Amino acid sequence: xxxxxxxxxxxxxxxxxxxxxxxxxxxxxxxxxxxxxxxxxxxxxxxxxxxxxxxxxxxxxxxxxxxxxxxxxxxxxxxxxxxxxxxxxxxxxxxxxxxxxxxxxxxxxxxxxxxxxxxxxxxxxxxxxxxxxxxxxxxxxxxxxxxxxxxxxxxxxxxxxxxxxxxxxxxxxxxxxxxxxxxxx
Numbered sequence: 001x002x003x004x005x006x007x008x009x010x011x012x013x014x015x016x017x018x019x020x021x022x023x024x025x026x027x028x029x030x031x032x033x034x035x036x037x038x039x040x041x042x043x044x045x046x047x048x049x050x051x052x053x054x055x056x057x058x059x060x061x062x063x064x065x066x067x068x069x070x071x072x073x074x075x076x077x078x079x080x081x082x083x084x085x086x087x088x089x090x091x092x093x094x095x096x097x098x099x100x101x102x103x104x105x106x107x108x109x110x111x112x113x114x115x116x117x118x119x120x121x122x123x124x125x126x127x128x129x130x131x132x133x134x135x136x137x138x139x140x141x142x143x144x145x146x147x148x149x150x151x152x153x154x155x156x157x158x159x160x161x162x163x164x165x166x167x168x169x170x171x172x173x174x175x176x177x178x179x180x181x182x183x184x185x
Contacts, residue, residue, distance in 0.1 A: 147184030
């Protein structure tokens, strides 16, 4: 006769050493941002972004944007513009068009906030052309009401932007930086 096997919970596999080291560096970069050590944070975010891009990891654009954000806060405006521009272009290259208008709007607002109007205008024009090819626009950003997510990722400490995350279902989304599951409140 047929014997039933007892239900077994999935075996939890350990995180591979390379991914664990990257997660520790990501946590450190977010911690440095919170402490105001923007130069060191920017360096770590940029290193992580470049490694993620080489490996084809879809979170690479967000890491470039965060590296640019840190450089901007460290008054390295030229370097910041290069990083955020690359991040937005990479987002388009990877086909992340749903989040591209929202991320672009946030970047443009940050550039304007830091008095970089010429750079902001040039980037806006460039991104409008890319978005128009996909029949998207910065003025028609969809606003959907979703449940509240934590302000920071409990795994890596990254700031959560609810309009930019990938929602898994009605109550959970994945972190833009480390991919961990964020549960809505």
